[in-house]
Amino acid sequence: MNKLRLTLLGLGALVLHTAAYADHTRYDDRRWWRDCWEGERKEEFRDGPCRVKLESKHDEFKREIKCKDGRGAWWRGEWKDEFRDGRCRVKQDVKHDEFKEEVKCD
Incomplete structure (x- = not known):
């Protein structure tokens, strides 16, 4: 059960990081x-x-x-x-x- 929680927590952090990075770079492209x-x-x-x-x-x-x-x-x-x-x-x-x-x- 603890292993499942850690896996879900890690996946959640990865998803949040990806969403935050995508939002930050939306207007940051110089082209x-x-x-x-x-x-x-x-x-x-x-x-x-x-x-x-x-x-x-x-x-x-x-x-x-x-x-x-x-x-x-x-x-x-x-x-x-x-x-x-x-x-x-x-x-x-x-x-x-x-x-x-x-x-x-x-």
């Missing part, structure tokens, strides 16, 4: 804009306590995530960063409760 190449698109939705806005035009993409008081934010810290990803220039402006990312491609 999220690759799905938006065609046409124009605007999308707004809530993800838990956070509000997400996605906008795309030809070769321009913007993503903004706002989490009230930082609750539900998957990023930690504050930073500004600019880098190239292939033919695209990426700018990030991050605060404790707001994540902004802008992508412009040549």
Whole structure:
């Protein structure tokens, strides 16, 4: 009986870990804009306590995530960063409760 409990406990921890990891990486992929190449698109939705806005035009993409008081934010810290990803220039402006990312491609 104890062996069964330990096995079930281990499986439960594995399932929870996998679900938490999948949720964390949902917006963490730096190439999220690759799905938006065609046409124009605007999308707004809530993800838990956070509000997400996605906008795309030809070769321009913007993503903004706002989490009230930082609750539900998957990023930690504050930073500004600019880098190239292939033919695209990426700018990030991050605060404790707001994540902004802008992508412009040549």
